[in-house]
Structures are given as structure tokens and as C-alpha cells.
Amino acid sequence: MSTQETVQFFPQEPNGGVVATLRHAGPGRVRLTFDDVSHQPGVGTIAWRHESLFTHKDFDAESFRSLKLSRDELALIGENLLIRLVAQLEGKPIGRGYEST
Numbered sequence: 081m082s083t084q085e086t087v088q089f090f091p092q093e094p095n096g097g098v099v100a101t102l103r104h105a106g107p108g109r110v111r112l113t114f115d116d117v118s119h120q121p122g123v124g125t126i127a128w129r130h131e132s133l134f135t136h137k138d139f140d141a142e143s144f145r146s147l148k149l150s151r152d153e154l155a156l157i158g159e160n161l162l163i164r165l166v167a168q169l170e171g172k173p174i175g176r177g178y179e180s181t
Contacts, residue, residue, distance in 0.1 A: 096168040
């Protein structure tokens, strides 16, 4: 972006979002979790409140750290994230993402 371009902000603040976290899930495993959050109006800031678990999945820790997940696993992560964000945008209730293993 050049210095002459301006950033245009949308007047409407987001109603919800998805937070991704990564935790240890036992020896050699990590758990990727997607949680729903809702926008809490703040003064000059966007504050978020945890609403509920959307989904989680366990992975081999070394494969995850080295980004050696299969294309199918990577696609599943992205698909679940987009499914939830689109559902939030359309005001749909919380569904279920991929099954945990």
C-alpha cells in the first residue's frame, strides 16, 4: 500500500469471531481448538468474550510443528474455520466442526 492510499474501515464492528488455540494433548500430541467469541463493545477497542467451544482436533505434535500435515488435514482446518465464520456472519447458531480424535 502506498503512503497516498488510505485505509477504509467498515462502520459496523464484528459481532463474533473464532479464536484458535494450540495446547499439549498428551505425549506427542497437540490439540487445535476453535472457540466462538462475541464482540463486547468497548471504548476505542474491540473486546471479545468467550462464548463456546466450536470444535477441536488432536494432531501428532511433530507433524504439526514442522507443518507436515497432509493437504487433507490442512484443508479440514481451513474449512472448519471458514464454515464457522460464515455461519456467524449469517447469524446461524453454533454447529459442530470436525470430530476430535
